[in-house]
Amino acid sequence: MFTFENVTYLDILHVPSLTIHEHQKTCIVGESGSGKSTFLKLLNHMISPSEGQILFRGKNIAERDPIAHRRDVAMLTQHPVLFGESVKDNLLAGVRFAEQEEPDENACKQAIERFRLYKSLDDEAENLSGGEQQRLALARITLMDSPVYLLDEPTSSLDEELEHEVMENFMTFAEERKKTVIFVTHSRSIAENFSDETIDFHKYTLKGEGSS
Incomplete structure (x- = not known):
């Protein structure tokens, strides 16, 4: 699905060759500063390589419209961003961005309950804890139903039991709908239990002090 061909980003990251396969769960591991978040941003077309190219389904990402690409490749950042005031506003932000049909209230409730977030859709999102905001953000991107999901430390604010x-x-959810998932985690247990393939960034030539 994604192919890296001699990709360099500034003095942070160099990936000579890499293929990420469709419908797999790929985990990215490495020390803080090894370029993991930078890697996800490259996949999401938030930033562009200094050298080389990244192919998505055989086409150079640089040639794709960034908005159209992000409809296909949804990204959850390490620190979730809130949109609007209510829980429902936040749930619908993704589908509105993607110009998709908005789900009904029952679908919204099912989405948050999937991640053990038992809140009213009218509750104010800013009053949620960090862990609750992470779970709300996960629910939001599942409603987008994108082919690819990029997750940057999606459960870092949760205790171990809830995290699992x-x-x-x-x-x-991803397996049932044949999604491709690429996620970053510091948790060895999460990496071992929920990935088909693990990519350790130490095997690449990494330079300087990259973002985590």
Whole structure:
């Protein structure tokens, strides 16, 4: 699905050759500063390589419209961004961006309950804890129904038990709908239990002090 061909980004990251396969769960691991978040941003077309090219389904990402690309490749950042005031506003932000049909209230409730977030859709999102905001953001991107999901430390604010349950529920959603998932985690347990393939950034030539 993604192919890296001699990709360099500034003095942070160099990936000579790499293929990420469709419908797989790929985990990215490495020390802080090894370029993991930078890697996801490259996949999401938020930034562009200094050298080389990244192909998505055989086409150079640089030649794709960034907005259209992000409809196909949805990204959850490490620190979730809130949109609007209510839980419902935040749930619908993704589908509105993608210009998709908005789900009904029952679908919205099912989305947040999948991640053990038992809140009213009218509750104010800013009053949620960090962990609740992470789960709300996960629910939001599942409603977008994108072919590819990029997750940057999606459960970092959760305790271990809840972290495993939330990841298991997300991966079940992805498997049932044949999604491709690429995720970054510092948790060895999450990496071992929820990935088909693990990419350790230490095997690449990494230069300077990259973003984590």
